[in-house]
Amino acid sequence: MQVDHPPSSVDLSGTPGDLHFAQVAALLPGHGEVLSLAGELGRGRGPFGPRSxxxxxxxxxxxxxxxxxxxxxxxxxxxxxxxxxxxxxxxxxxxxxxxxxxxxxxxxxxxxxxxxxxxxxxxxxxGPAWATDHLPIPINTLERGGAAGCWRFVDEDGHGHDVTSDDFRWAAVGEITEDLPERPTSQEKNRWGLAQRPPTGALERSAGSYVLLDLFRCSSSRALRIRTDQFDFNCLGENRSLSSAVNLKSLLERLSPSAGPVLRVDNAFRRVPHLPPRPTLVAQAGARARALSREAEFTEYVLLLDRAHRGEH
Missing domain, CATH: 3.30.1390.10 (Ribosomal protein L7/L12, C-terminal domain/Adaptor protein ClpS)
Known part of the structure; x- marks a missing residue:
């Protein structure tokens, strides 16, 4: 079984800033996805208090x-x-x-x-850097491992993480809503001078959503993170569905120990209030700011709960 060790070559001294978080994120598997997340967890104020x-x-x-x-x-x-x-x-x-x-x-x-x-x-x-060594690993696909009850999670950089079903401790899900780019509100006219019918469901501002599933293990403090709109559910074979919720349920049943109950899943994040994203984040990320902010809140939520589960008070 592969055990993920936190980076040891990063200088954690001094005041945390953009360079510090970039250094840490660059050492982690899936660093392209966690870079913004690492920075957000050390800035501003979230539902769990002032992060700095x-x-x-x-x-x-x-x-x-x-x-x-x-x-x-x-x-x-x-x-x-x-x-x-x-x-x-x-x-x-x-x-x-x-x-x-x-x-x-x-x-x-x-x-x-x-x-x-x-x-x-x-x-x-x-401090603001408490979560740096425990950021989730973004996973793209899942493969059968070499032994019975063993799975290989492949991250976005192609690295494999071998995990047995009995290594999973608990899981958490959180729905993330993001703003989509604005659609034009003015209607063009056709060749007869009549207004064309707008696209179905056209609005000035519309929203999309996806679900994050974090899988926590006994062997590592870093969760394996599955994002429903980026994960390859073909690993489910004939059980693959058009519904993300059904796919996640099938995946959890598959990952659970054959002789034990289905993996315990926490879904209370939906009740956690969402704070508006920081103005600087909005200026930098635009329509993606809301989703990035909510992902940071979800990450903070699950890491706090995991510390409580591990007895790290």
Missing amino acids: APMRLLLVPSTAYAEADEGLRRRLAQLLEIDLYTAGAHLRRAWPSFLSAPEQVEEGERLAESLRHAGFRILVVE
Whole structure:
């Protein structure tokens, strides 16, 4: 089984910037796709707080919070110095909830310890480059491996990643909506001087969408990422469908261990609020900015959950 190791030759010292993220991304398989993603994860503000902060504290979602008594909500409100309504909102969320971004690391460590002592599961994220070594690997196609239960995932650079079915821990899906180029709104006239019929479904601005599937493994902190509009589903053979949802379901059933249940899939990202993309990103990426911004939010979401699953608090 191939184990992906994080790059070790990148200088992580100093202030992270475009050059730093470009250096890191260039060392990773599928670097053309992750370059913009790496930069976005260190800039601006997302649904999980300010990404450039030296430290962020997030509350790990748990069904136990909903079953707890009123005292838990009051303890959270007291420790964070917030109102009870906001404290309750943090406890009800099905995704990691941003609590605080202390300016001093020592202050943040004390607050995190107090929150844990009060019964809360807390994730601590340090600096804007925390996710750099854990970016997903974009996958283009899937092949049968040499042994039973073994699969070879081929990335966009042609590198193969051999994985056995029992190496998969969990998966997550997220739908990404992107703006398509504007269509002309003025109607041309035909040779008789009559307005031509506009294209079916023509709008000033229309949108398309695709789904990301991240497969997390025991052997690596880097997920294998499948994007439905770029993945070759011919690997499914006669089970291939015109529906992306059906194809993903068939793929997950195929990858799941033969003697165990179907791989657990998290789909709560659809409930995570989307923040508008940064103006600089809009200027650089145009119609693609919305999708890039949402992909960064999905990546941040799954990496935070994976840290929680691994017990890295």
